[in-house]
Amino acid sequence: MVTFSLSLVVVLAVGAGKAVTAPPPPVHITMVAAVATNESRPERGKVFYGSGCDAIRNAVAELPYNTYRHLVSWFHDLPYNVETPVKVNAQYTAYLTVLSKQADGRFRIKTRIGERVPGGREVNAVVATHVVVPGDQFKFCVKTNAGALIIVFTAREAK
């Protein structure tokens, strides 16, 4: 009986230790990048979303453009506190770091968008930290000559 009790205590202690040290589940991040422009269209007021842009319709609804052409899509389960690069195009690369999950359930996510400048050097076009409700989107818009580069991210619990 004593042996059984001791074994039980050891098992519980090991279990408790595992519960404390178990890493949090990764966060599923998706990215959709698109180029937004204003083009002369016969149907005034109608917005054209190219193939692959359906997922960002809601996120870009307020932007003053009538054409969205898909550039790149990407998704990955990101562990905490590891910076992960995602190439957007030849000039821009996004770097994502999931910092933490807050008590209210929101993720704190650091996003760094590096821009390649003449000479091959990369400069941070923006470094931002978001608190994101799981399932919500957040976006970056970079003004370009022709319109804007739109990068939309979504974060949720990895399955």
Add this chain to the structure above:
Amino acid sequence: MVKCHYEEQIERWLDGERVDAAFCERHVTTCPTCAARAAQLKLVRAGVGAVATHEEIRDAQFPAFLNGIRERLETPARHHYGLWALSSVSLAALIAAFSAFLLMTGGPRPASAVESATTELEDTEVTVYESENGTPTVWIHKAEEDLW
């Protein structure tokens, strides 16, 4: 109207004050002014005395008189405790319901937001806003010559 020097003394005599009563009695018989004043005052006092009646509670009325007192003593004063109690209970129920709602729903839903946003590019401005549908947005506005 003819005034008499002793008129005031006559009034005090009629009021029962300590004055020379013998003189006053004699003077009233000889002075018509004071005689008239004395007669007037006696008339007024007689009238007042007739009007002033003292109410008495007769034996037959006494039980009803006591019952009236007893009723006033025994009837509890009207209070508005019921109204206050109802209001308090309603308010407590409202607070409890609101607290339960907050507990069950986890309070107001937290929103997604931008905590901070900076740039290292020169001649570049970063603006932050949340769109109408609540999407946190970071805009990077560069000088025209740097656009691609």
